[in-house]
Amino acid sequence: VQVVESGGGLVKPGGSLRLSCSASGFTSRDYHMTWVRQAPGQGLEFVSTMINGGASFYYAASVGGRFTLSVDDAENSIHLQMNSLRGEDTAMYYCARPVFSNQAGRSGFDVWGQGTMVTVSS
């Protein structure tokens, strides 16, 4: 059971990136898969999550309207489309799987990827 992130890189302010989180050993749509980010030297921050098999998506206020989460069943992956990027979006982006599948609550995240770094700079 693991997740592997990809798609990070250096992008100019106002630019776009698409992050991917490829799951193995489980079906990503069965879990409320979540993106968490960590700016350099800072703490962890919730970014986005999907609920109920992708029926609903939620975003932190800081990224709402700019980021879009989607599910790709064919690749057993989730994707985070990031538009209108800002300097404050510079961070390591982690994909995380909750402890329980399709749980109403949020028990915690037991599977994390190694992260993919996003740097927004001119």
Added chain:
Amino acid sequence: QSALTQPRSVSGSPGQSVTLSCTGTSTDVGGYDYVSWYQQIPGKAPRLLIFDLTQRPSGVPDRFSGSKSGDTASLTISGLQVEDEADYYCCSYSGIRPFDIFGTGTKVTVL
């Protein structure tokens, strides 16, 4: 609320016990037992230590334990070991957006 409040640093000698606090509000820590704790070695991904306030995943030593009183959750590390030196983050489900609120993080130093 943007982040749960954790002390910036905590230190202890090998074999001692240390307790890390995580303070929120009635809409997150105080309102639910959906509190989790993570250990992060610099440059590495977070590792789950505690979920559902008190539960340990398989492979996590029983030296790590979780509890809560009111709006404050706590992680106790008993019998502190050198390899416990790391950053520790709490996380709580929030009844309001966003879904998950993380703590500010505590750096544990083993003297």
